[in-house]
Amino acid sequence: MNGQPVISMRGVTYRYGSCVALDDVSLTIESGTLVALVGGNGSGKSTLLGILADLLEPALGSVECRTRRRPAIVFQRPKSSDELPLTVCECVSIGRYGPRRLFRRLGGADRRIVTDLMERLEIDHLAGRQFRDLSGGQQQRTLLAQGLAQQSDLLLLDEPTSALDVAGQAIVDEVLREATAAGTTVVHATHRLEDAVRSDQSVELAAGRVVHVSTRTDAARTATRPLQK
Numbered sequence: 001m002n003g004q005p006v007i008s009m010r011g012v013t014y015r016y017g018s019c020v021a022l023d024d025v026s027l028t029i030e031s032g033t034l035v036a037l038v039g040g041n042g043s044g045k046s047t048l049l050g051i052l053a054d055l056l057e058p059a060l061g062s063v064e065c066r067t068r069r070r071p072a073i074v075f076q077r078p079k080s081s082d083e084l085p086l087t088v089c090e091c092v093s094i095g096r097y098g099p100r101r102l103f104r105r106l107g108g109a110d111r112r113i114v115t116d117l118m119e120r121l122e123i124d125h126l127a128g129r130q131f132r133d134l135s136g137g138q139q140q141r142t143l144l145a146q147g148l149a150q151q152s153d154l155l156l157l158d159e160p161t162s163a164l165d166v167a168g169q170a171i172v173d174e175v176l177r178e179a180t181a182a183g184t185t186v187v188h189a190t191h192r193l194e195d196a197v198r199s200d201q202s203v204e205l206a207a208g209r210v211v212h213v214s215t216r217t218d219a220a221r222t223a224t225r226p227l228q229k
């Protein structure tokens with residue numbers, strides 16, 4: 001099903017009180033692609049992720065999300081992260097509890113998924129450490145593993161590599177590529193130009209509006225169209 005439109009947004013506007021965070025945004029995202037949301041501080045990237053995650057309700061416009069599962073969203077730094085006494089392994093395991101299965105016990109298959117992801121993101125040696133005691137980059141890899149553990153077909157990431165060193169970025173790039181190759185659609189907000197260049201589609205926001213979209217073909221990335229008024 002790769003290449004099918006999985007998200008269609010039409011004329012989406014979102015306001016925080018009098019602040020217009022998204023202004024008449026239209027966007028189509030295909031399944032199995034890596035999409036970068038780029039733009040300066042306050043341009044609307046996190047708000048757009050919140051809309052895609054169905055956490056925020058647009059004031060105007062429509063959002064059609066043809067995913068089979070609930071989207072997985074990974075925030076930069078959840079507010080609870082300094083309070084909850086969770087180990088890295090427990091933190092990743094949270095991704096295996098669906099909304100209605102909070103009190104079920106994890107089975108062997110769940111534990112294997114958690115272990116594999118910790119190995120893949122090279123945090124397995126930190127499994128027993130407290131999440132709140134980790135460095136920023138180690139926390140980001142743990143939260144990404146938690147998002148991937150949900151095995152959603154739509155993964156939404158808010159600046160997943162902002163605290164990572166070069167080796168960590170390479171690991172995450174590879175893991176995200178594997179995820180899209182397996183059919184997962186990944187949308188990530190980023191300030192890094194190289195993330196945008198490596199993505200299949202790059203969506204640039206400024207003051208809540210989409211000002212440019214570019215897509216990458218196998219041969220090269222081509223600027224397709226300046227968007228909107």
Ligand SMILES: Nc1ncnc2c1ncn2[C@@H]1O[C@H](COP(=O)(O)OP(=O)(O)OP(=O)(O)O)[C@@H](O)[C@H]1O
Nearest residue numbers: 016019020021039040041042043044045046047048
């Ligand atoms: N909870 C909120 N209450 C009021 N205004 C908000 C709130 N969250 C965001 N905004 C405003 O909405 C606009 C878009 O913010 P958003 O966080 O989506 O931008 P961003 O591109 O993710 O920024 P950054 O790169 O700094 O993370 C900004 O003007 C911001 O001040």
